Amino acid sequence: xxxxxxxxxxxxxxxxxxxxxxxxxxxxxxxxxxxxxxxxxxxxxxxxxxxxxxxxxxxxxxxxxxxxxxxxxxxxxxxxxxxxxxxxxxxxxxxxxxxxxxxxxxxxxxxxxxxxxxxxxxxxxxxxxxxxxxxxxxxxxxxxxxxxxxxxxxxxxxxxxxxxxxxxxxxxxxxxxxxxxxxxxxxxxxxxxxxxxxxxxxxxxxxxxxxxxxxxxxxxxxxxxxxxxxxxxxxxxxxxxxxxxxxxxxxxxxxxxxxxxxxxxxxxxxxxxxxxxxxxxxxxxxxxxxxxxxxxxxxxxxxxxxxxxxxxxxxxxxxxxxxxxxxxxxxxxxxxxxxxxxxxxxxxxxxxxxxxxxxxxxxxxxxxxxxxxxxxxxxxxxxxxxxxxxxxxxxxxxxxxxxxxxxxxxxxxxxxxxxxxxxxxxxxxxxxxxxxxxxxxxxxxxxxxxxxxx
Amino acid sequence: xxxxxxxxxxxxxxxxxxxxxxxxxxxxxxxxxxxxxxxxxxxxxxxxxxxxxxxxxxxxxxxxxxxxxxxxxxxxxxxxxxxxxxxxxxxxxxxxxxxxxxxxxxxxxxxxxxxxxxxxxxxxxxxxxxxxxxxxxxxxxxxxxxxxxxxxxxxxxxxxxxxxxxxxxxxxxxxxxxxxxxxxxxxxxxxxxxxxxxxxxxxxxxxxxxxxxxxxxxxxxxxxxxxxxxxxxxxxxxxxxxxxxxxxxxxxxxxxxxxxxxxxxxxxxxxxxxxxxxxxxxxxxxxxxxxxxxxxxxxxxxxxxxxxxxxxxxxxxxxxxxxxxxxxxxxxxxxxxxxxxxxxxxxxxxxxxxxxxxxxxxxxxxxxxxxxxxxxxxxxxxxxxxxxxxxxxxxxxxxxxxxxxxxxxxxxxxxxxxxxxxxxxxxxxxxxxxxxxxxxxxxxxxxxxxxxxxxxxxxxxxxxxxxxxxxxxxxxxxxxxxxxxxxxxxx
Numbered sequence: 001x002x003x004x005x006x007x008x009x010x011x012x013x014x015x016x017x018x019x020x021x022x023x024x025x026x027x028x029x030x031x032x033x034x035x036x037x038x039x040x041x042x043x044x045x046x047x048x049x050x051x052x053x054x055x056x057x058x059x060x061x062x063x064x065x066x067x068x069x070x071x072x073x074x075x076x077x078x079x080x081x082x083x084x085x086x087x088x089x090x091x092x093x094x095x096x097x098x099x100x101x102x103x104x105x106x107x108x109x110x111x112x113x114x115x116x117x118x119x120x121x122x123x124x125x126x127x128x129x130x131x132x133x134x135x136x137x138x139x140x141x142x143x144x145x146x147x148x149x150x151x152x153x154x155x156x157x158x159x160x161x162x163x164x165x166x167x168x169x170x171x172x173x174x175x176x177x178x179x180x181x182x183x184x185x186x187x188x189x190x191x192x193x194x195x196x197x198x199x200x201x202x203x204x205x206x207x208x209x210x211x212x213x214x215x216x217x218x219x220x221x222x223x224x225x226x227x228x229x230x231x232x233x234x235x236x237x238x239x240x241x242x243x244x245x246x247x248x249x250x251x252x253x254x255x256x257x258x259x260x261x262x263x264x265x266x267x268x269x270x271x272x273x274x275x276x277x278x279x280x281x282x283x284x285x286x287x288x289x290x291x292x293x294x295x296x297x298x299x300x301x302x303x304x305x306x307x308x309x310x311x312x313x314x315x316x317x318x319x320x321x322x323x324x325x326x327x328x329x330x331x332x333x334x335x336x337x338x339x340x341x342x343x344x345x346x347x348x349x350x351x352x353x354x355x356x357x358x359x360x361x362x363x364x365x366x367x368x369x370x371x372x373x374x375x376x377x378x379x380x381x382x383x384x385x386x387x388x389x390x391x392x393x394x395x396x397x398x399x400x401x402x403x404x405x406x407x408x409x410x411x412x413x414x415x416x417x418x419x420x421x422x423x424x425x426x427x428x429x430x431x432x433x434x435x436x437x438x439x440x441x442x443x444x445x446x447x448x449x450x451x452x453x454x
Numbered sequence: 455x456x457x458x459x460x461x462x463x464x465x466x467x468x469x470x471x472x473x474x475x476x477x478x479x480x481x482x483x484x485x486x487x488x489x490x491x492x493x494x495x496x497x498x499x500x501x502x503x504x505x506x507x508x509x510x511x512x513x514x515x516x517x518x519x520x521x522x523x524x525x526x527x528x529x530x531x532x533x534x535x536x537x538x539x540x541x542x543x544x545x546x547x548x549x550x551x552x553x554x555x556x557x558x559x560x561x562x563x564x565x566x567x568x569x570x571x572x573x574x575x576x577x578x579x580x581x582x583x584x585x586x587x588x589x590x591x592x593x594x595x596x597x598x599x600x601x602x603x604x605x606x607x608x609x610x611x612x613x614x615x616x617x618x619x620x621x622x623x624x625x626x627x628x629x630x631x632x633x634x635x636x637x638x639x640x641x642x643x644x645x646x647x648x649x650x651x652x653x654x655x656x657x658x659x660x661x662x663x664x665x666x667x668x669x670x671x672x673x674x675x676x677x678x679x680x681x682x683x684x685x686x687x688x689x690x691x692x693x694x695x696x697x698x699x700x701x702x703x704x705x706x707x708x709x710x711x712x713x714x715x716x717x718x719x720x721x722x723x724x725x726x727x728x729x730x731x732x733x734x735x736x737x738x739x740x741x742x743x744x745x746x747x748x749x750x751x752x753x754x755x756x757x758x759x760x761x762x763x764x765x766x767x768x769x770x771x772x773x774x775x776x777x778x779x780x781x782x783x784x785x786x787x788x789x790x791x792x793x794x795x796x797x798x799x800x801x802x803x804x805x806x807x808x809x810x811x812x813x814x815x816x817x818x819x820x821x822x823x824x825x826x827x828x829x830x831x832x833x834x835x836x837x838x839x840x841x842x843x844x845x846x847x848x849x850x851x852x853x854x855x856x857x858x859x860x861x862x863x864x865x866x867x868x869x870x871x872x873x874x875x876x877x878x879x880x881x882x883x884x885x886x887x888x889x890x891x892x893x894x895x896x897x898x899x900x901x902x903x904x905x906x907x908x909x910x911x912x913x914x915x916x917x918x919x920x921x922x923x924x925x926x927x928x929x930x931x932x933x934x935x936x937x938x939x940x941x942x943x944x945x
Contacts, residue, residue: 002800002804004811005892006811006893011814014814017821017822018817019821023811026813027708027813027836029676029836030679030705030708031679031681031682034681034682034713035708035709039802040579043579044798044801045801046798046799046802046803046804049538049540052798052799053540055798056547056794056795057549059549060548060550060564061549062549062563062567063549063557063564065549066557066561068557070554073783074554074555074783076552076554080474082505090521090522090524091516091521091523091524092516092732092733093523093537093732094523095520095521095522096734096869097731097735098734100520100860101926102861102864102925103869103870103921103924104518104519105518105924105925106519107733107734109459110515110733112461113463115941116941116942117500120500126940126941132591133783135779135782136594136780164782166779166782169778170781173601173752173778174780177601177634177635177636225491247498248497249493249494250492250494251491251492251494252494276551277554277555278551278553278787279550279553279784279787280781280784281590281783281784281788282787294940302940303938303939304934304939304940305930305933306929306930306933307926307927307928308919308928308929309927311459311926314929315934317934317935317940318938322626324625324627325626326626327629327630328630328632328639329633330626332630333596333597333627333630333633333634334593335626336593336724336735336736337591337734337735337736338734338735338736339736340732340734340735341735343512346512347508347512350462350503350511351472351475351503351505351508352475352476353470353500353502353503354498354499354500354502355476355479356471356476357476357498357500358479360477362479362480362484362485363477363480365480365484365485365487365488366480388489388492389487390488405558406558414561
């Protein structure tokens with residue numbers, strides 16, 4: 001019996017201790033006609049580890065290797081071997097949520113270190129222990145801003161159109177149930193940036209918060225200082241959506257604004273910090289805020305304290321915000337988070353350090369610039385926008401984007417994401433490059449695109 | 455066990471690095487396209503440490519955890535069963551790890567095939583008509599479920615339904631979820647035998663009822679015997695029935711939520727399908743629905759073309775009534791692959807055994823613990839896959855609480871059961887041994903409990919001051935909450 005250790009003697013001994021004749025007798029409280037008479041006929045028979053491993057290996061092989069320039073919120077980076085070797089140690093991998101603090105000091109200290117890393121990267125005061133992913137994290141941030149902005153009575157939040165459309169749709173799917181409205185902010189069609197000009201029509205109106213994405217979906221760098229100051233001047237909180245790799249070289253949200261007043265809530269996708277692409281998950285969302293708003297933050301939070309002998313120790317804290325204590329009055333229903341991915345990210349960030357992460361960010365940017373130069377050297381290929389970019393860039397092609405991408409895929413090159421469906425830009429694509437691409441990879445892409453367009 | 459208490463930041467020395475891991479620095483020239491006003495002025499205070507120090511630090515920290523791989527871990531309602539290593543290896547195959555979530559279907563047939571088969575597997579084992587794998591944890595599955603209930607009522611123009619009914623023994627996520635979906639919560643009392651108070655439920659049902667959320671077996675560790683009457687009362691009032699799959703392990707292969715009349719369920723794959731808890735996550739919380747909620751399932755889902763056999767994504771462009779996406783991509787794919795591995799290894803007969811042997815283990819443990827003097831909360835009932843003990847007597851006679859006994863268990867190298875849940879039983883333990891533990895492992899737990907009950911009588915301080923053998927003694931939680939120290943600072 002796979003993973004069930006009992007011998008027939010064990011079973012007999014247990015039944016005897018219970019005083020039951022058979023295992024079936026233990027189900028005597030279930031109305032007989034409800035019991036599965038169907039025998040689960042549609043299910044396959046069980047197989048051994050070897051056979052299932054072989055089947056899954058064949059499936060994994062079937063997903064053909066391709067040279068990928070896809071980004072859009074998930075990015076290919078080198079992951080040091082040590083990261084997952086350690087994260088999948090049984091002591092981390094098979095532990096539960098650290099409710100029994102004395103028996104969970106390993107996990108708890110890792111989370112405390114993680115909270116510190118996130119606070120320092122984002123320039124914020126405090127961080128929680130992770131949420132599901134960047135997009136659902138934004139939904140939590142939007143709901144949090146309604147609670148935290150005491151000056152506003154609004155259930156509306158300003159969200160730029162240049163935000164990752166997947167974030168917008170997931171956020172909307174979650175918050176609309178509480179009658180929260182995401183009000184769209186246009187972007188400048190030349191620059192590919194969200195401008196304060198585009199916000200002018202909302203001056204003097206009541207909104208709980210403004211979302212600022214740095215970089216935005218097009219890879220463009222926003223004028224975050226101007227946007228932050230506008231929001232604060234209009235009584236709104238600032239919710240920053242950021243890429244963690246970029247924070248090694250870009251101004252952290254905690255310092256945004258001309259006077260460095262900073263964002264109020266920061267969220268983002270943690271995947272770039274050592275988490276494999278893995279078809280979209282498990283990733284983790286990071287979430288940080290100012291000290292002032294910590295009691296409005298959802299999710300688990302770890303604090304450093306002492307034990308009864310005065311020795312340092314770590315424990316879950318501020319649990320009165322959470323569902324298992326507060327039930328219907330909790331800040332969120334979140335319970336399970338993304339602990340193991342967060343553990344991996346802590347190890348990754350420690351291995352890279354400030355200089356290593358800055359090098360990764362620098363290579364991502366430099367490679368993307370180089371790639372844009374190589375691709376725009378092809379007739380009819382141009383940058384879609386004028387704004388400076390971090391590690392993703394929008395290009396217009398002389399032909400229909402979806403069809404070009406399909407022809408590139410036939411050559412096993414995933415040449416970016418189409419902007420047709422989300423933005424009606426039928427000829428535009430979004431391409432990303434990171435430190436994993438060699439000069440040869442960039443040339444291969446440029447050559448293939450040239451052939452496809454010819 | 456390590457006594458590593460130093461933080462990674464305290465190992466940091468300026469200029470030290472894990473050199474093999476970072477690409478060579480880029481020149482300032484290469485960054486010149488980024489305006490100076492957007493550049494970070496001071497480098498972030500991340501640790502500057504060598505690779506060995508990182509490996510040693512986190513390896514040492516790991517040894518300060520209890521884990522299923524090390525200890526019996528009978529947390530009620532958490533289903534801490536063995537997490538097969540084979541599932542981890544299969545999910546970590548390079549073809550799966552390196553697949554970008556937005557790769558076209560042409561480059562995703564292998565992955566899509568696994569997801570499509572997992573959807574069908576879960577459909578059959580729960581008796582539901584459709585399954586979406588999108589929710590990333592149990593609580594998000596609950597959210598998806600209640601959001602679908604709301605979408606269903608709204609689509610019919612039935613917008614006076616403002617309340618979700620929840621038995622008082624329910625998990626905290628249930629009421630929190632109902633509120634996240636814009637509903638008011640009305641709690642329904644539970645009777646002395648662990649079953650819902652049916653009369654009170656009937657009274658609570660009405661035109662304002664959007665639905666009822668419940669687990670079965672319930673959080674009282676017993677099968678809700680009136681489930682069909684409950685189902686009828688809620689349905690007659692026009693409400694829908696939500697099944698919280700936290701306790702699905704108890705009935706896997708025995709009773710299907712679909713056959714009990716539930717309209718929507720979520721499953722916790724990190725419980726029932728043996729994927730790891732990872733120190734707090736990630737999980738996966740797929741949802742299954744009856745016919746009437748099929749149109750509202752969260753996207754994306756895997757579909758198969760009946761002629762070509764090719765797989766594709768079903769998204770909001772083909773299912774516009776869907777409640778939509780709950781994450782940027784498609785949920786916790788790597789967790790789903792581990793669950794797929796587990797489902798394929800167990801197969802039909804293995805699924806049926808899960809319910810049988812988890813129930814056998816729980817009833818054995820209950821009877822043996824009663825024999826050594828533990829008080830069951832529902833002594834006249836069969837245990838499901840878990841059961842409740844109450845230590846109200848010890849608390850009164852010896853001033854030894856359930857918390858004290860839990861802490862003392864750690865000294866006996868046993869992880870504590872879930873404590874103080876459900877809230878309606880005083881000084882309680884919720885104990886779930888799972889089907890993967892040997893009889894000897896359970897016997898060791900029983901021996902430890904016998905010794906602790908003895909200590910509670912003869913030498914209560916050894917219990918009330920426990921633990922003595924862990925990396926730390928009991929922690930000052932009041933200080934943790936009052937003098938918030940959530941982030942390390944060197945000063």
